[in-house]
Amino acid sequence: MEQIGTELFRLGGGGFAAPHLITGEVPTLIDTGAPGRGPTLERELRAAGVKIERIILTHGDPDHVGGSDHLRRVTGAEVCASRLERPLIDRSGWSSLPRLRRLLMRSFFRGTPPPTVDRWIDGAEVIDGIATLPTPGHTPGHIVLAWEGWLLAGDAFVSGDRFHESPWPFTIDQALARRSVEALLSQAPRAASSSHGRPVDRATERLQALVNSWR
Numbered sequence: 578m579e580q581i582g583t584e585l586f587r588l589g590g591g592g593f594a595a596p597h598l599i600t601g602e603v604p605t606l607i608d609t610g611a612p613g614r615g616p617t618l619e620r621e622l623r624a625a626g627v628k629i630e631r632i633i634l635t636h637g638d639p640d641h642v643g644g645s646d647h648l649r650r651v652t653g654a655e656v657c658a659s660r661l662e663r664p665l666i667d668r669s670g671w672s673s674l675p676r677l678r679r680l681l682m683r684s685f686f687r688g689t690p691p692p693t694v695d696r697w698i699d700g701a702e703v704i705d706g707i708a709t710l711p712t713p714g715h716t717p718g719h720i721v722l723a724w725e726g727w728l729l730a731g732d733a734f735v736s737g738d739r740f741h742e743s744p745w746p747f748t749i750d751q752a753l754a755r756r757s758v759e760a761l762l763s764q765a766p767r768a769a770s771s772s773h774g775r776p777v778d779r780a781t782e783r784l785q786a787l788v789n790s791w792r
Contacts, residue, residue, distance in 0.1 A: 578598070578621055578624075578625050581727075581768075581770060581776040582724075582725060582726075582727055582768065582776075583725050584599055584600045584601050584725075585597065585598070585599055585600075585724060585725070585727060586598040586599075586600065586625075587770060587776060588606075588610075588618060588621055588622075589621065590610065590614060590617035590618045590620070590621040591608065591609065591610025591611065591614050591617075591618060591640070591644070592610045592611035592614045592640060592643075593611060593640045593773065594608060594610060594611065594638075594640040594641050594732075594772035594773060595608075595770075595772050595773075596608040596609055596610055596618065596772075597722075597729045597770060598622070598627065598629070599707060599724055600627060601705060601706055601707075602705055602706070603630045603631055603705040604627055604628065604629045604630050604631070605629065605630070605631040605632070605633060605704075605705070605707060606618075606622075606629045606631070606632045606633075606648065606654070607632075607633050607635065607722055607729050607731075608633075608634060608635055608641040608642070608731065608772060609632060609634070609641065609642060609643060609644035609645040609648055610640065610641075610643055610644045611639060611640045611643040611644070611685070612639055612643035612644075612685070612686060612687050612689050613643065613644075613687075614643055614644045615643070615644030615645070615646070615647025615648050615651075616644075616647060617644075618644050618648060619647065619648060619651055619652075628652060629648065629652050629654045630652075630653075630654055630655070631654055631655050631656075631657065631704070631705075632645060632648060632649065632654045632655070632656045632657065633657045633658070633704070633707070633709070633720075633722060634656065634657065634658040634662070634666070634692075634694070635719060635720055635721065635722070635729075635730075635731025635732065635733075635772070636658075636659075636662055636665070636715065636716040636718065636719040636720070636731055636732065637658070637662050637665035637666035637692075637716060637718075638665075638682075638685075638716065638732065638747070639682065639685035639686045640685065640772075641731065641732075641772065642666065642692045643686075643689070643692075645692040645693070646690070646692050646693055649692075649693060649695075655695045655696055656692065656693060656694050656695045656696070657694070657695065657696040657697075657698055657704065658694045658696075658697065658698065658718070658720075659697070659698050659709070659711065659718035659719070659720050660697040660698060660699050660718065661711070661713065661717050661718030662716060662717060662718025662719070662720075663694070663697060663718070664717070665716055665717065665718065666691060666692060666694060667691050668691050670717075671683075674749070675749065677746055678746070678747070678749060681746070681747070698720070706724070707722055707723070707724050708722065708723040708724070709721075709722060710722070710723055710760075710761065710764070711757075712731075712733045712754075712757035712758070712760070712761065713750070713753050713754075713757055714733075714748060714749070714750050714751065714752075714753035714754025714755065714756070714757045714758075715731075715732045715733060715743050715747065715748045715749065715754050716732075716749055717749065717750075719731060719732065719733060719757070721733050721761065723764055723766070726766060726767035726768060727766065727767070727768045727769065727770065727780075728761060728764065728766040728768075728769040728770075728780060729769075729770055729771075730769055730770065730771040730772070731771065731772055732747070732748075732771065732772055732773065733754070733757060733758060733761070733771070734758055734771060734774075734784075734787060735771050735773050735774040736769045736770055736771040736774035736775060736776065736777055736780075736783075737774040737775045737777060738775075738777065738783075739783065739786070739787075740769075740774075740783045740784060740786065740787040741774075741787070742754070742755070742758075742787070743773075755788075755791055758784065758787060758788060759788050761784060762781065762784055762785060762788065765781050766780040766781055766784065767780060767781075768780050769783070769784070
């Protein structure tokens with residue numbers, strides 16, 4: 578577990594997509610790794626002496642929700658996700674996905690059941706100090722979390738020395754995803770960390786450079 582900010586950590590046990598942990602008044606895990614990674618994340622959290630009380634899912638891709646049911650069961654944490662993401666999470670909307678995206682979803686979930694969600698988020702909310710920011714495009718109900726000057730970006734973009742767009746095969750609507758990234762500039766973030774990139778500072782400057790690349 579790597580501390581990257583005030584009460585903010587990046588976990589290593591999620592597989593391809595790194596979950597984040599906010600140890601505030603209500604310890605909250607952002608995303609839960611790939612299918613089968615729940616026990617690994619449980620051990621990582623236990624070793625740090627943290628018992629999560631809430632899970633917020635940025636979106637319904639398998640590498641972000643795969644450990645959710647296990648962690649919900651062993652911790653009793655409330656699981657939250659955007660209502661607009663419900664058709665992707667409960668799979669009722671899979672038939673409308675592009676063919677490649679649909680095949681990838683089926684392959685990576687490996688026959689596991691849809692994760693249970695206890696609370697559906699409508700639009701922008703603040704949950705115990707964590708702001709949920711709707712950022713559709715990568716998926717219909719993707720959200721980014723804002724905390725103490727940080728953007729926890731999920732797959733809205735890939736953070737690092739130079740920000741990049743999420744790869745096109747995994748982004749359902751690229752034009753909408755770009756508009757969502759442009760909207761994030763209004764947050765004037767100090768730092769950012771995505772699920773597939775490294776945490777960095779100067780986030781507003783880097784985000785503006787990403788936006789400039791397609792304008």
